[in-house]
Amino acid sequence: MSLTLRKLLQNPSLHLKVVVGGGDSQDALDRSLDREFEWLHATDLIDPTPFLGPAEVILTLGWQFPVVEGADSSIPEVRVAPERLDRIYHDYAALVAAHGLIGIGFGSDVVHRGIPHQLATACRRHGLILFEVPYEISFMDLLQEAARVLQRDQTERYTRSLRAQKAIATAATRRDGLTATLRETARQLGCGVALYDPLGRAVTVVEAPEGPRAESSDLAPFVLEGLESRQRFRSVQVTPEVEAVLQMLGETDDPSGMLVLTLSRGFDDLSRNVLTSVLALVSVSLEQNQALAGLHRTLREALLQLLLSGNVDVTRHIVESVWGPLPQPPLVALIGIPQHFDTVRLMPALESLHLSGEIPLFFAQYRSDVAILAPAADADRLLALLQPFGLVLGRSQAEHWDALPLSLEEAKKAAEFGLRRGTPQVTAFPDIWREGIADLIDTSDAALIAGRMFGPLIEHDRAQGSELLRTLRVWLEAHGRQLPAARELGVHRHTLLNRLEQIAALTGSDLDDFEVRAELTLALRYLH
Numbered sequence: 001m002s003l004t005l006r007k008l009l010q011n012p013s014l015h016l017k018v019v020v021g022g023g024d025s026q027d028a029l030d031r032s033l034d035r036e037f038e039w040l041h042a043t044d045l046i047d048p049t050p051f052l053g054p055a056e057v058i059l060t061l062g063w064q065f066p067v068v069e070g071a072d073s074s075i076p077e078v079r080v081a082p083e084r085l086d087r088i089y090h091d092y093a094a095l096v097a098a099h100g101l102i103g104i105g106f107g108s109d110v111v112h113r114g115i116p117h118q119l120a121t122a123c124r125r126h127g128l129i130l131f132e133v134p135y136e137i138s139f140m141d142l143l144q145e146a147a148r149v150l151q152r153d154q155t156e157r158y159t160r161s162l163r164a165q166k167a168i169a170t171a172a173t174r175r176d177g178l179t180a181t182l183r184e185t186a187r188q189l190g191c192g193v194a195l196y197d198p199l200g201r202a203v204t205v206v207e208a209p210e211g212p213r214a215e216s217s218d219l220a221p222f223v224l225e226g227l228e229s230r231q232r233f234r235s236v237q238v239t240p241e242v243e244a245v246l247q248m249l250g251e252t253d254d255p256s257g258m259l260v261l262t263l264s265r266g267f268d269d270l271s272r273n274v275l276t277s278v279l280a281l282v283s284v285s286l287e288q289n290q291a292l293a294g295l296h297r298t299l300r301e302a303l304l305q306l307l308l309s310g311n312v313d314v315t316r317h318i319v320e321s322v323w324g325p326l327p328q329p330p331l332v333a334l335i336g337i338p339q340h341f342d343t344v345r346l347m348p349a350l351e352s353l354h355l356s357g358e359i360p361l362f363f364a365q366y367r368s369d370v371a372i373l374a375p376a377a378d379a380d381r382l383l384a385l386l387q388p389f390g391l392v393l394g395r396s397q398a399e400h401w402d403a404l405p406l407s408l409e410e411a412k413k414a415a416e417f418g419l420r421r422g423t424p425q426v427t428a429f430p431d432i433w434r435e436g437i438a439d440l441i442d443t444s445d446a447a448l449i450a451g452r453m454f455g456p457l458i459e460h461d462r463a464q465g466s467e468l469l470r471t472l473r474v475w476l477e478a479h480g481r482q483l484p485a486a487r488e489l490g491v492h493r494h495t496l497l498n499r500l501e502q503i504a505a506l507t508g509s510d511l512d513d514f515e516v517r518a519e520l521t522l523a524l525r526y527l528h
Contacts, residue, residue, distance in 0.1 A: 002153040006033040020123045020130035032129050037102040042139045054100030059139045061107045069113045093122035103129025165277045192262035198345045200224040212241035214262045300364035308405050327360045331398045332379040333407040334372040335415045336391035392419045393426040450523040456506040471499045
């Protein structure tokens with residue numbers, strides 16, 4: 001919709017005159033004149049609403065109303081009681097207003113002399129615009145002007161769209177193409193623009209040039225929800241004044257981020273056309289950035305291997321040439337296990353953290369996890385910055401470069417220990433000593449081996465209704481002493497001996513061997 005009465009009134013050749021402005025104040029008149037409507041319909045039906053949509057304007061000569069004062073002597077007049085006449089016009093105005101029509105254009109001096117004052121009163125009562133179409137102007141003249149207004153508006157929109165897209169495309173060719181594209185988008189559309197990474201963290205935020213704004217903290221929950229639900233496009237009401245349009249970037253199963261536009265008014269066709277161009281440009285920029293990030297990721301892995309092999313000087317030279325200073329010992333060595341994302345998707349976020357320059361750090365993919373090195377003095381600050389990343393962290397310390405390989409292995413063991421235990425905070429390697437060496441064993445592997453080792457006992461107990469597995473557990477807990485174990489089981493000592501012989505035969509184990517008993521004790525710990 002782009003027709004307004006103001007646009008029609010701007011043509012002086014039509015000689016249109018507003019009789020009732022849809023309100024009592026100048027502001028009400030302005031709002032009425034600028035209210036958009038779809039089309040004008042010429043009709044003299046007493047009830048035209050079945051043939052009309054809402055937000056339209058009626059053109060009428062008034063044949064549906066009693067003619068009490070004809071335009072000339074050839075038109076027969078009727079006598080109608082004033083109360084009855086008022087009711088006819090009131091009912092008509094109420095009917096079309098309830099349907100959502102904008103107003104009425106009345107052709108004066110064709111059927112009725114001038115405009116019936118009862119119609120003006122009814123339109124004023126029901127908030128309708130009433131304008132006069134003079135005798136010398138036909139309804140066809142008005143319809144042709146409306147068509148020209150629509151054509152001019154469409155041409156103007158196309159021109160504005162092309163101009164905006166050209167400006168945004170030009171911005172994309174700058175050195176800071178992605179940021180420049182987002183800034184130009186905000187300027188052309190008059191909205192706020194924000195780019196979020198796959199973790200839901202704001203990478204670039206450009207505030208709306210004017211009008212109501214939404215804070216990044218208000219948008220973050222909607223962005224995270226959209227990324228988790230894999231919704232490609234959605235519109236949400238962030239505040240009563242601001243609507244946000246969220247567009248996922250990349251593939252739905254592997255998003256590269258989220259583009260968010262915050263608007264204080266509706267999204268028109270121009271904005272949609274421009275948004276399509278912006279999405280294409282941003283996607284290309286992100287693909288280029290991801291290709292570069294992939295090279296950086298590979299380079300970081302290679303540099304970490306150089307550090308682990310003792311080539312510190314070469315590594316330092318390359319790191320300082322590309323990213324900045326390499327942190328120096330004593331170092332805190334962290335291994336992070338992602339809980340919600342794979343390591344590849346974490347790298348851009350860590351890159352932005354590195355570029356912030358708050359802490360000198362080096363990071364790289366370490367097997368399937370991420371290794372992070374930083375000065376030991378900055379460990380607490382680094383852990384606070386890493387908290388939003390959703391990592392299970394293991395921590396160790398390297399006093400010198402030669403100790404780095406062992407420190408990373410210790411940090412990895414600590415992270416795996418924290419993951420098994422569900423520890424939300426960072427786990428330092430010395431902390432797991434207190435739990436014993438057994439907790440360093442991979443739980444899933446140990447459970448698999450324990451299930452295979454005790455499978456024959458479990459099957460025998462299930463088939464025969466025996467208690468061989470419980471017997472073994474109680475006997476081992478009694479340190480191989482027969483009397484306490486028999487007493488605990490409530491059986492005779494000879495019964496216990498018979499069961500132990502069955503256990504040895506089914507498992508192929510020498511129960512007299514201390515190492516065998518130690519292995520069985522440890523395996524029982526991880527069974528189930």
